[in-house]
Amino acid sequence: MITGLNHITIAVSDLAQSLEFYRDILGFKAHVKWRGGAYLSVCDMWFCLSCDEPSPAQDYTHIAFSISEEDFHRFSERVLAQGINVWKENKSEGLSLYILDPDGHKLELHSGSLSSRLESLKEKPYPELEWL
Template structure:
């Protein structure tokens, strides 16, 4: 039986550049690096950077990271000051900034959790929403 997330792997084109981005901007802890990849972690989640032919999603698929509400404004400013590209504007509950990594992989920093989202849905349900 599945128990939860084990790790997340994303394709990158440059280990040094991506390792710097994910440690300096995202705040991940680097553990090891090799010629074509690196292992990092964030909040107990194992994250793998793996060199490959990068083909970022053209749809809404993305990886969202948790951020404390009090840290959000500073984080967004840091991204904007560095010229990190934002790929979407937030229209949902909680603070979110949607940004691209150096290879165009879609990321998000979100202040909120499943419970805050469900509470917001009680007040403003999505079209066709069904509670399960």
């Protein structure tokens, strides 16, 4: 039986640049690095940078990280001041900032939760929404 999400690994083209982005800009904790990658964490989530040829998704696939509403605006302003690219404007429930990492991986900083999203769907359902 699956008990949770274990870790996320992304391919990166420049380990030093990606380590700087995730550690220094987003605030992940760096644990170790080696020639082919690095292990970081954000809260209890294990996050791996693996040197490879990145091929970021061209669809809506992305990784979303939680941030409190209280920290959202200050943190977003700091991230954007670093010249980080935005890939989408937020049009959904909760505060979100959609950014690209150095290799073009799509990330989201989001203040909501599954509960808050489901509550918002009661007021404004998606087309053909079906409750399961």
